[in-house]
Amino acid sequence: MLIGYARTSTLDQKAGLEAQKRDLSAAGCERIFEEEVSSVDVAKRERLVEALSFARSGDTLIVTKLDRLARSVAHLVELLAQLEAKGVSLRIMAMGIDTSTPTGKLMLTILGGVAEFEREIMLERQREGIAKAKAAGRYKGRAPTAQAKADDVLRLHREGVGGTEIAKRLGIGRASVYRILNGSEDAGKGAAAPAPVNSSAQ
Structure with a gap:
């Protein structure tokens, strides 16, 4: 039909x-x-x-x-x-x-190739735009997911939750949890502050 x-x-x-x-x-x-x-x-x-x-x-x-x-x-x-x-x-x-x-x-095959070419050109322009913005100091990018959850990591650690469990609850990697804990400016400021953590633990 x-x-x-x-x-x-x-x-x-x-x-x-x-x-x-x-x-x-x-x-x-x-x-x-x-x-x-x-x-x-x-x-x-x-x-x-x-x-x-x-x-x-x-x-x-x-x-x-x-x-x-x-x-x-x-x-x-x-x-x-x-x-x-x-x-x-x-x-x-x-x-x-x-x-x-x-x-x-x-x-149809040719049109598919043209569509892929258009997409590659678009991505290339996007990458060039980001590179120029970085060079000019205007590009900040997205905040790292793990760092955005740093406060939650520290809070759970103070509550006695282990690194592996913290990673599971917050949906981030264990290595990220330990980086946040070891790099915390709270370390040494008081008894409630998290102490440096060895990533081989847990």
């Missing part, structure tokens, strides 16, 4: 949606799902979700242009994975892509 999906943004002319429906009907679509929603409101594409749910193995989902379906290459690859899992093909009329053909499958 051929299933059509047509989308227009809230800023587009209504004629754009009618043109898509006309082209999809001419392509032989027996069922057409249509909606008016912007490209960024992916979570609100209820009719697309219905189309994906409606499609069965052997069916083909057809759109007139790529931007009517996906907001990015990565999003397209995600949708293609969903369709492939159901045994449903995708046809993009303007690009001449049909994943039911060997050429279409090759295009």
